[in-house]
Amino acid sequence: xxxxxxxxxxxxxxxxxxxxxxxxxxxxxxxxxxxxxxxxxxxxxxxxxxxxxxxxxxxxxxxxxxxxxxxxxxxxxxxxxxxxxxxxxxxxxxxxxxxxxxxxxxxxxxxxxxxxxxxxxxxxxxxxxxxxxxxxxxxxxxxxxxxxxxxxxxxxxxxxxxxxxxxxxxxxxxxxxxxxxxxxxxxxxxxxxxxxxxxxxxxxxxxxxxxxxxxxxxxxxxxxxxxxxxxxxxxxxxxxxxxxxxxxxxxxxxxxxxxxxxxxxxxxxxxxxxxxxxxxxxxxxxxxxxxxxxxxxxxxxxxxxxxxxxxxxxxxxxxxxxxxxxxxxxxxxxxxxxxxxxxxxxxxxxxxxxxxxxxxxxxxxxxxxxxxxxxxxxxxxxxxxxxxxxxxxxxxxxxxxxxxxxxxxxxxxxxx
Amino acid sequence: xxxxxxxxxxxxxxxxxxxxxxxxxxxxxxxxxxxxxxxxxxxxxxxxxxxxxxxxxxxxxxxxxxxxxxxxxxxxxxxxxxxxxxxxxxxxxxxxxxxxxxxxxxxxxxxxxxxxxxxxxxxxxxxxxxxxxxxxxxxxxxxxxxxxxx
Numbered sequence: 001x002x003x004x005x006x007x008x009x010x011x012x013x014x015x016x017x018x019x020x021x022x023x024x025x026x027x028x029x030x031x032x033x034x035x036x037x038x039x040x041x042x043x044x045x046x047x048x049x050x051x052x053x054x055x056x057x058x059x060x061x062x063x064x065x066x067x068x069x070x071x072x073x074x075x076x077x078x079x080x081x082x083x084x085x086x087x088x089x090x091x092x093x094x095x096x097x098x099x100x101x102x103x104x105x106x107x108x109x110x111x112x113x114x115x116x117x118x119x120x121x122x123x124x125x126x127x128x129x130x131x132x133x134x135x136x137x138x139x140x141x142x143x144x145x146x147x148x149x150x151x152x153x154x155x156x157x158x159x160x161x162x163x164x165x166x167x168x169x170x171x172x173x174x175x176x177x178x179x180x181x182x183x184x185x186x187x188x189x190x191x192x193x194x195x196x197x198x199x200x201x202x203x204x205x206x207x208x209x210x211x212x213x214x215x216x217x218x219x220x221x222x223x224x225x226x227x228x229x230x231x232x233x234x235x236x237x238x239x240x241x242x243x244x245x246x247x248x249x250x251x252x253x254x255x256x257x258x259x260x261x262x263x264x265x266x267x268x269x270x271x272x273x274x275x276x277x278x279x280x281x282x283x284x285x286x287x288x289x290x291x292x293x294x295x296x297x298x299x300x301x302x303x304x305x306x307x308x309x310x311x312x313x314x315x316x317x318x319x320x321x322x323x324x325x326x327x328x329x330x331x332x333x334x335x336x337x338x339x340x341x342x343x344x345x346x347x348x349x350x351x352x353x354x355x356x357x358x359x360x361x362x363x364x365x366x367x368x369x370x371x372x373x374x375x376x377x378x379x380x381x382x383x384x385x386x387x388x389x390x391x392x393x394x395x396x397x398x399x400x401x402x403x404x405x406x407x408x409x410x411x412x413x414x415x416x
Numbered sequence: 417x418x419x420x421x422x423x424x425x426x427x428x429x430x431x432x433x434x435x436x437x438x439x440x441x442x443x444x445x446x447x448x449x450x451x452x453x454x455x456x457x458x459x460x461x462x463x464x465x466x467x468x469x470x471x472x473x474x475x476x477x478x479x480x481x482x483x484x485x486x487x488x489x490x491x492x493x494x495x496x497x498x499x500x501x502x503x504x505x506x507x508x509x510x511x512x513x514x515x516x517x518x519x520x521x522x523x524x525x526x527x528x529x530x531x532x533x534x535x536x537x538x539x540x541x542x543x544x545x546x547x548x549x550x551x552x553x554x555x556x557x558x559x560x561x562x563x564x565x566x
Contacts, residue, residue, distance in 0.1 A: 353478065353479035353480060354454075354479070355454050355456075355479040355481075355537070355540065356423075356479050356480045356481070359419075359422065359534060359536070359537060360419060363419050370454070371453065371454050371455060372454075372455045376455075379455065385455040385456070385457070385477045385478075386454060386455045414419070414423055414428070415428065415431075415432075415480065
């Protein structure tokens with residue numbers, strides 16, 4: 001389908017109406033209407049989230065699981081309702097499987113320290129892929145240093161695709177854990193995680209999926225996937241920062257020791273012995289980010305009210321239009337051309353460094369991410385120091401992509 | 417904020433045609449500068465004649481601001497004494513961060529004053545200067561071989 005046909009494809013997802021749900025999209029930057037193409041770094045919040053957090057802060061705040069007083073009960077009820085929404089969102093079996101954490105990074109570190117560290121011995125292997133975010137590399141390197149295990153990296157190809165055969169060839173009796181991204185933050189590649197999880201399970205390998213870049217773009221069903229762990233961040237899912245989720249299979253979580261000790265994760269403490277609380281509280285030491293969880297729950301509820309199939313189709317149309325429009329610019333190369341991609345385009349422009357491009361686009365009101373995207377091994381693979389990345393959400397428009405193309409051409413003219 | 421003020425002709429010219437770019441062998445001091453936030457990486461190499469910078473060259477990968485700043489820096493400090501180069505670092509640092517800083521007698525380096533309106537880019541312009549200072553202090557500090565602006 002060509003550019004024009006895509007723009008006119010029906011039935012249309014009602015972007016104009018959805019945009020009104022996100023107050024920040026009405027902003028101007030340097031006198032120009034904001035074009036927000038940095039959704040992969042952090043998405044914007046709808047009013048539903050802003051209002052839910054505001055309502056909690058104004059009317060219901062207290063500590064949870066503590067007091068018998070009304071406010072504590074109201075706060076607890078709202079926090080636990082948010083957990084129930086996450087259960088539905090991921091199709092987990094129960095609320096015991098949903099642990100609130102700060103974000104994807106903390107979720108992976110929790111699994112590294114509480115699951116992998118006690119289990120691994122020298123000679124064991126942790127398998128990841130070449131396109132991982134640093135948050136799905138460094139926690140495993142730490143565990144390898146601590147246990148003597150080895151980190152094994154499955155390759156990707158020149159399109160930024162990870163082939164299941166290549167990953168499976170590296171799975172063996174020493175592999176104790178397989179951790180990979182659902183969607184690459186630097187390239188947009190959607191990984192064949194259904195097949196990869198199946199291959200790992202068949203060999204008795206525990207699996208963790210970094211879903212930070214996937215949950216804003218596609219439905220996720222952890223039971224259908226069959227993974228042992230799935231992690232994501234609230235702020236990339238139109239919710240607040242500082243809140244995220246670790247899904248863990250209950251039978252696996254049960255066997256793990258607590259990660260952090262403190263309040264809420266205990267049933268009884270004496271100086272001789274502490275009895276840990278049941279799941280999920282065993283992994284939620286200390287007062288959590290209550291308003292963050294409530295905001296995340298509101299974000300999930302907001303998404304449930306959207307035409308998600310329409311939103312997905314719109315995002316894929318944005319991706320196609322952007323790929324075509326940017327591809328027409330002389331000297332522009334798209335980095336990451338996998339067949340199955342989420343809605344983002346990473347690129348470099350000959351003669352214009354990504355940071356200069358970022359500054360020039362910002363003057364036009366266009367927010368993109370420039371740099372290594374916390375994926376330095378990906379940059380090294382493609383032999384670029386940095387890329388520019390435009391990452392889309394369902395509230396972005398085709399007109400905004402026209403602005404992006406025009407601004408890139410202006411940047412080229414400055415450096416011509 | 418004006419883009420023309422950031423990307424002045426002098427900056428664009430030195431980005432397109434960086435002066436004193438390439439290897440210097442043998443060198444008396446060689447220090448790599450790295451900005452982990454953006455991945456900019458450059459190496460500054462010095463050849464000293466007594467207390468004087470007899471030759472200086474740089475190489476690496478960076479944005480236009482970082483490349484032009486390094487190019488302008490090598491032109492400005494070549495032939496200067498260690499003390500004069502360190503004093504120039506202080507002047508440029510002020511120019512990049514202080515709205516009231518004067519660019520009198522800074523010559524072409526004055527073109528860097530536009531950077532201070534773009535706070536996210538100050539580190540791009542200052543990376544090479546921090547690397548130079550480190551290279552100048554290398555003999556007495558026991559030869560560090562890397563400096564970071566983070």
